[in-house]
Amino acid sequence: MTTLRRRTLAGLAAAALAIPRMARAETVEITVHYAQPHIYKDAKEAIAAAFARVEPGIRISWLTSPDYNDGLQLVLRQAAAGTGVDLSFQALNRLRVLTERGLAQDLAPLLAREGDPAALGYTPNILDLGRIGTTQAGLAFSASNSIAYLNGALLDRAGVSRDALPTSWDGVLDIAARLSRLPDAPDPLFFDWAITEWHWSALLLGQGGRWMNPQETRFLLDSPEGNAAMALFERIVRDGRMPNLTSAAAQQAFGAGKLGMRFASTANLRNMIRTTAQNFPLITMPMPVIDPQKGCLPVGGSAGVLMARDAAKREAAWKFLRFATGPEGTALMARNTGYVPVNQIAIDDPQYLGEFYRENPLYLAATRQLPITIEWYAFPGSNGVRISQAIVDNLARIVEGRAPAAQVVQDTQREVTRLLPRAS
Amino acid sequence: MSDAALPRAATSRAPVGEALAGLMLTLPAGIAYLVLLLLPTLAAVTLAFTDYELGMPALNWIGLDNFREMLSDRGFAIALRNTVIYVGTVTPLSIGLGLGAALLIEAGTRGRAFFRAVFFLPVVSLTVAMAAAWQYLLHPTIGPLNALLRQVGVTDPPFWLSSSDTVLLSLAAIGVWESLGYNMVLFLAGLSAIPRELYAAAEVDGARSAFDRFRLVTWPLLGPTTLFVVTITLIRSVRVFDTVAVLTQGGPNKASEVLLYTMYREGFTYLRLGYSAAITLVFLAIVLALVWLQTKAMDRKIHYG
The missing domain is CATH 3.40.190.10 (Periplasmic binding protein-like II)
Known part of the structure; x- marks a missing residue:
């Protein structure tokens, strides 16, 4: 444009x-x-x-x-x-x-x-x-890669020590629960999911899963790892009381001090430091570990x-x-x-x-x-970008609580398989 | 060249010269029309029957396959439905409110210029820039609108642009805000053309209430204006794109996918220019049909005069 x-x-x-x-x-x-x-x-x-x-x-x-x-x-x-x-x-x-x-x-x-x-x-x-x-x-x-941005002032109010930052999603959700019990509670967390499937794949790769098999003939979201990743995402949304915001709105809310934890790309860290400098102490930490042996990040x-x-x-x-x-x-x-x-x-x-x-x-x-x-995986064939969009569209159903994780996995699996090049 | 031929040539030369001059004078506009309008449209029509993808060296003629795909494309069906809902909301609301504002301003005695300016402001402002302001106003957690709603006791105010229940409604509200002022100005022009004596005459004839006078004088005489406003608003709202591209990108889960945005996404994100051109043709057909229907259906009932 x-x-x-x-x-x-x-x-x-x-x-x-x-x-x-x-x-x-x-x-x-x-x-x-x-x-x-x-x-x-x-x-x-x-x-x-x-x-x-x-x-x-x-x-x-x-x-x-x-x-x-x-x-x-x-x-x-x-x-x-x-x-x-x-x-x-x-x-x-x-x-x-x-x-x-x-x-x-x-x-x-x-x-x-x-x-x-x-x-x-x-x-x-x-x-x-x-x-x-x-x-x-x-x-x-x-x-x-993905990192966690934390609001230091809110963590202090919730009594979370800076020396004991969580390294697992259980720990993160525990903090989320404490944040949501504060008087005049902020939104506890936001996991960036909407622009492409890139950031969400941290949950899949974190389980040791992959989008496709090595021969690129089969989409693997219906694997045990894929199901686990979707179930974890559902838990983050539900137990983390994740608000239904657009990515831009979440970034603004975090900058304004109304969001406890934000999981997103490290790319705009410098902008974030500038935005938050006046408002509250910013903390960053690595993504929570899902599988310490097999887990990766995109x-x-x-x-x-x-x-x-x-x-x-x-x-x-x-x-x-x-x-x-x-x-x-x-x-x-x-x-x-x-x-x-x-x-x-x-x-x-x-x-x-x-x-x-x-x-x-x-x-x-x-x-x-x-x-x-x-690697940042790109789907094969001329429908590559369309597949990204199909995945993101289905993730929206989890965020809005419209369908259970297993259902979303099934539907995404079917839609994406249809968009992949036919195995010859 | 013989001497005898000369006078005849002289008499016929003048009209030829005139026609030539005329042609020369229209040439710039003609070329501009050809190069900027006709050729691109023809190119789009041609592309619609191919599988051209941006950056691919070759393209194939695939006949009606693009249109066949459209029939089974869930995204296209949703976009069409959303566009219809959007147009169906924005058109009547912005026309009704525009007319209301025009009547109030016309009847008012003080601050007419002020209110005219206030309502017209959205028309002259840049939609993309205004979208940023709307994003802030409608922000679910830090936006003033939801802060106000919480003040008056709404515990769970809507998420506006990020919820699939309210996203189309929010965009429609922005659309109404955008075209209200434009319609109001058109109606104001229409109102000022109605002779004052007709109101006096209607009152003498027994039209006592303001509503009667509106029904018997204003509304019929506004006919030509209304026809124009309806057509232009329909076309303007079918064309909705900027707010979607800036605020929602068609999300969540296609809840705000509209025709032009689908066209843009197919062509420029998925790079499928052939399919995108096919959607453009459908869009063009819809707009032309709207214009034709409007003029045909309403022409007969309009009083010009």
């Missing part, structure tokens, strides 16, 4: 000056696209400023879209029209579509040129985030996808992508959002983020969970 094209005057002037005579190869302008400027803008601009010091000959012209859906749409539309962005940061679960439609260029040859990826901070786990089948479709730029976030056709632009875009996902770029990203760094050097070497995490312990909840995060 809305797309903003911003070009710095300086960039234009410099480009205009550069054209006539002065060494032509010096200035290359690349178009870089990203989504969710309300979350990423500060980070991208900080990275671009640092990049300009290293590569003064590369100008960046930004293109943004409000969310990941619009972002995917924008590059598909531009590809259809023959004009294109050179580098686009896309949601990790959209790499599949871009690869299937032949728009994401394989980065493996470019990476091979640079030597051992692990020495650059790209460990196999990190590379996996951007790999589709055998194609290195993108390089992960940011990673998120990873969210974005990856840079190279799309430039022109050789010079391709080279310049690759340089920027390398910088943005390198230790320095990653560190700037982590400081300016709530995301987890996805470059091993930035994680291990304290010169990059050591001090930052010491001073901002709220960011640690997500980082601690990094070892148990696994």
